[in-house]
Amino acid sequence: MSPTEPSNAPHGNSGPVLSARDLAKAFGSNKVLRGIDIDVRRGQVVALIGPSGSGKTTVLRSLNGLEVPDAGTVTFGDADAGTVRGSGAGLTLDFAGNVGKREIAALRDRSAMVFQHYNLFPHMTVLKNIIEGPLQVQKRPRTEVVAEAERLLARVGLADKRDAYPFELSGGQQQRVGIVRALALKPQLLLFDEPTSALDPELVGEVLGVIKELADEGWTMVIVTHELAFARQVADEVIFMDGGVVVERGPAADVLREPREERTKQFVKRLQHDV
Template identity: 50%
Template sequence: MLEVRGVHKHFGTQEVLHGIDLTAETGSVTVVLGPSGSGKSTLLRCVNHLEKVDSGQVRVDGELIGYRQSGDRLHELSERHILRQRAGIGFVFQNFNLFPHLTALENIAEAPIAALRRSPSEAHGYARELLDRVGLADKASAYPRQLSGGQQQRVAIARALALDPKLVLFDEPTSALDPELVGEVLDVMRGLARTGTTMVVVTHEIGFAREAADTVVFLDAGRVVEQGPPAQVLDAPRHDRTRAFLSKVLT
């Protein structure tokens, strides 16, 4: 489903991704771990072309993201084409990014109406199904300011699912939450994992990685240091850098 090959990314003179290779199978959960500044969020943003790669390629379901290839040259797609590609890649951000003037139901229905030309009645009906799926069926008429952080993030997850994406990216979805609200968001994500949603999750929640991930990737200084099944990476890491990182986050 996801194929990242040789991706490099600079911000000015600083190279933040050094030739990243990563593959995620359809229906799998990939958890990306690493210290702050290791390039985790930048990697996710390159996957849906919110950041342009300097070299390398990203493919989702076999389709080259952000570019078309002509011989050995890549040509950036039009913004309209890129937006179409992004519709197939859900993105859940750290800070919810809900529209404050729209209800929970309207936040979820907005994209299907605008991007897929669905009728309001159809979009609202599906939005209600998604709210029920994330345990917020009774909050359809609530505005973001009336919801807790955990509830807002669950609405954001429902919104990411509203376009029936092939792949859902999560960028530290619990980092902005009070500790007592983290569990309700992780429960929703575990449910998605059980239904076969293809997910790439940047997180520091080691328990979630151990329980839900098919593959754990440890990123440091813009490089993949280690990747493999949770039992191998988390319980028997092969690299000193991985062991040092885990010794801090597991204490």
């Protein structure tokens, strides 16, 4: 048992934790998302793969409210389409309407992002980076939050780094702190944006190992990654995107070993060859 019980661990055959429908986003004349649909069940790991510029990160940021789509809906739980709920189980945001700061904040309350470039506060210690969100945003008791942070740091092998600053850590250690910071928020959904792409090759394994442990424990995750071997190990579903659309989706073994679509075949073959 991990130090923190996954708040999003699987419980029977429940419906999707998250459903996104018809997500669309344009930056000027560049249409980066063209009607994206995603369902993520409790305890499921979904990997988003595709070439640079295909829209993967924009999808991820849309699920967390860091990017506001031009159209489409994002639903957590069983909220009725077109409605907005508070901090309870159900929440739907319809981006074709007027989505305000309160609604975006409610969306962010349900997920936590692990960024490509760590995004740690450089002027804060490791411990302060982790406890800032639970204390300031979630208003949880300090003693509870600190104890939780220390347990999580021990779990990823960084107990002795609680008082260190980010510049004193390796890239792999910084990314593990980023993962702990996300876990400390007790989210329904964990989002990973290319969590190893900024790391030196010898540091990739330590971060992927932590993510694999989280998958084995039943955390619900959406991962943007170029690590196809890793996606094959941890993902229940792989979604291949190109040009802002979903080209192919299915079980990881099918999409990554025997893709149906020619564009997927080309991408998988090229990436495996590059590796």
